[in-house]
Amino acid sequence: MPWFVALALLVVPILEIYVIIQIGQVIGGWPTVGLLLVESALGAWIIKREGxxxxxxxxxxxxxxxMPGRELSDAALVLVGGTLLLTPGFVTDIFGFFFVLPFTRPIARRGLSAFLSRRLTTQLGSVNLTGFPPASGFDPGTRPTPPSDDVIQGEVIDPDQKK
Incomplete structure (x- = not known):
């Protein structure tokens, strides 16, 4: 598990509790609970519609x-946003609404696309996808040269064939 996921699993609940307590001190306990319930119901309705x-x-x-690239990213964002909306708390709901609402989702989609392309570049940057063995001065961005029409004279020897 990456370190940032472990950190998020520790920090997010503490942050949520802190924000809920702060809002509860401003508007009261029962109105805070009511606001969380209304937020969850609204989130469930939006998730159903956008899903x-x-x-x-x-x-x-x-x-x-x-090719359903945009549609797949929208579906992934709605799934993640729905999970965040169904998690009790105000901070996760803000991010959940950002991922699910149709007028903010394009911004989230661009962020997701940038993150994934950066991640793929990092992961695949050292992979040789050309099929040729790496050589000194090898540049993975160059295309291999096509074979020439030169004929090389020789004899084919099959090691499995007995004389």
Missing amino acids: RRAWNALQSALQTGK
Whole structure:
């Protein structure tokens, strides 16, 4: 488990409790509980609506033969946002609404795309995808030269064939 996930699992609940206590001191205990319940109900309704939209867009893209990149990222953002919205607390709800609402999701999608491309570049940067063994001065961004039409004279020897 990466260190930032472990840190988030420790910090987020403490932050949520702190924010809930602070809001409870300002507006009172019962109004805070009511606000959390209303927020959860609104989040569940939005998740249902946006999840259905994302699913329909994904099915439509697959039926038309279009590569569903945007639709898959929207579905992933709705899934993560829905999980955050169903988690009790105000901080996770802010991020959940940011991922789920249709007018903020494009911003989250660009962030997700930038994160994934950076991550893939880091992971695949040292991988040789050309099929040729690495050589001194090898640049993975260059394309291999096509074979020439030169004919090399020789004899093929099959080691399995007995004389």
